[in-house]
Amino acid sequence: MSFTERELRALAAEGAAALTGSPATEVLQWAVNSGLRLAIAGSMQDTVLVHLASTALPGVDVLFLDTGYHFRETLQTRDRVAAAYSVRVRSITPRQTVAEQDADYGVALHERDPDLCCALRKTQPLDEVLGEYDAWATGLRRAESESRRDTPIVSYDERRDKIKLAPLAAWSDEQVAAFAEAHDLIANPLLSQGYPSIGCAPCTRRVAAGADARSGRWAGTAKTECGIHV
């Protein structure tokens, strides 16, 4: 089943009205029951959304943006999730390897132009793979940062012409931690080593206890988002 832009917009509006306050698994099931081809974006920071998706929609596709710059612990978390959860983990790679990018743009592009590096290694690969789907779900939460405080649970992704779900939008940090503990979820070990928000290794720093969780991302620059959510 394929959808026109108009149909997707109508479905997004319908979902937004119907799913306020709904449990995360209901949000995911709504998408599939609506006939949408759904993918879950999995950063492998925590695995709450992937776990919920594996129980509600066994076999669902999980997209991991394998930028070539991830921490070893993050890649190990991805591999553990792929082995243990009922999902199909797809590692999505950029068009160029890091070495090819270095040759074309110079080494350490992330230091000189992180927006371009993120565009090449995250945004473009995600945009391309999402062509295979009608909807995608992310683990975005309002509590994560000021810029995410208005995150809707269901929206229309204008840039990609997809439905975008944020089933955990209303979850607090404490809820995430409690759920992960109660269900003994696979966790990225960096979470307990001072990294409350985990991205690529060159652009992620430890943060002091109690500090803004995302302050360790692109620390020392004005950049706060990689671009896939804007």
Ligand code: SF4
């Ligand atoms: S987070 Fe850093 S290394 Fe990763 S894609 Fe963005 S700029 Fe490049």
